[in-house]
Amino acid sequence: MLEKTLVILKPCTLQRGLVGEITRRFERKGLRLAGMKMMHLTDELLSEHYAHLSAKPFFQRVKDAMMAAPVIVCCYEGVDAVQTVRTLTGPTNGRFAAPGTIRGDYSMSFQENIVHASDSPETAAIELKRFFKPEELFEYKQATFDYLYANDEY
Numbered sequence: 734m735l736e737k738t739l740v741i742l743k744p745c746t747l748q749r750g751l752v753g754e755i756t757r758r759f760e761r762k763g764l765r766l767a768g769m770k771m772m773h774l775t776d777e778l779l780s781e782h783y784a785h786l787s788a789k790p791f792f793q794r795v796k797d798a799m800m801a802a803p804v805i806v807c808c809y810e811g812v813d814a815v816q817t818v819r820t821l822t823g824p825t826n827g828r829f830a831a832p833g834t835i836r837g838d839y840s841m842s843f844q845e846n847i848v849h850a851s852d853s854p855e856t857a858a859i860e861l862k863r864f865f866k867p868e869e870l871f872e873y874k875q876a877t878f879d880y881l882y883a884n885d886e887y
Contacts, residue, residue, distance in 0.1 A: 734812065734887065735810055735811060735812060735814070735887055736810065736811065736812070736813060736814040736815055736854050736857065737767060737808055737809070737810045737814060737857060737858075737861060737870070738808070738809055738810075738814045738815045738818050738850065738851045738854075738857040738861075739806065739807070739808060739849070739850070739851045739857055739860040739861050739864060740759065740806075740807040740808075740809060740818060740848055740849070740850050740851075741804050741805070741806050741807070741848060741849035741850075741864075742755055742756075742804060742805040742806075742807065742847070742848055743798075743799065743804060743845070743846070743847060743848060743849065744798065744799065744800075744801045744802035744803070744804060745798075745842075745845040745846075745847065746805075746847050746848065747802050747803060747804070747805070748801075748802055749839075751839060751847065752805060754839075755835060755839075755847060755848065756769075756807070758821060758835060759807075759809055759818065759821065762811075762817065762821060763811060763877070763881040764809040764810065764811045764814060764817065764818070765809065765810045765811060765875045765878070766807065766808070766809060766810075767808040767809065767810045767870050767871055767872070768806075768807065768808035768865050768869050768870040768871060769805060769806070769807045769808070770805070770806055770865075770869065771803050771804070771805050772803060772804060772805075772806060772864075773800070773803050773804075774799050774800055774804055775800070776796060776800065778863070779795075779796040779799050779800065780796070781863065782860070782863060783795055783796065791844070794844070795844060798844055798845065806864045806865070808861055808865060808870055811881075812882060812886055812887055814857075815850075815851055815852070815853060815854050815857050818850045818851070819850050819852065820834075821834060821835055822834060822835045822836055822847070822848050822850050823835060823836040823837045824836065825843060825846060826842075826843040826846070827839070827840025827841050827842050827843070827845075827846045827847070828840075828841055828842070828843075835847055835848060836848075
């Protein structure tokens with residue numbers, strides 16, 4: 734079954750000039766880009782997005798880091814897209830991420846770890862509504878789709 738998932742390219746990704754490299758990895762894997770936009774995140778939006786971290790001592794630091802520069806929010810789609818993206822990104826702490834993963838190749842930090850990725854299909858649905866209006870997500874058949882999956886996989 735096809736899933737949609739949210740990926741946020743964090744301010745550190747923009748500042749380090751890694752946007753093309755990171756989006757390239759998702760595209761090369763075969764995920765279909767369904768939406769993308771650049772935006773400044775607000776304290777209000779981040780308080781909602783990171784509400785599960787509100788009691789943590791680093792909560793404000795995380796919000797400040799996410800507001801340091803614009804971000805690029807992306808919606809990717811594919812079979813098991815949520816888990817596929819999380820596998821590509823690697824664990825949250827870049828120091829412990831395996832080489833070959835996005836964080837393993839580009840991050841030495843728990844916070845400045847290149848991307849945010851939804852952690853479940855349920856969370857992805859909530860997060861996508863938080864960052865995208867319905868008309869900002871696009872449905873189209875990717876020309877390579879029939880060569881990415883067997884005809885009984887989707």
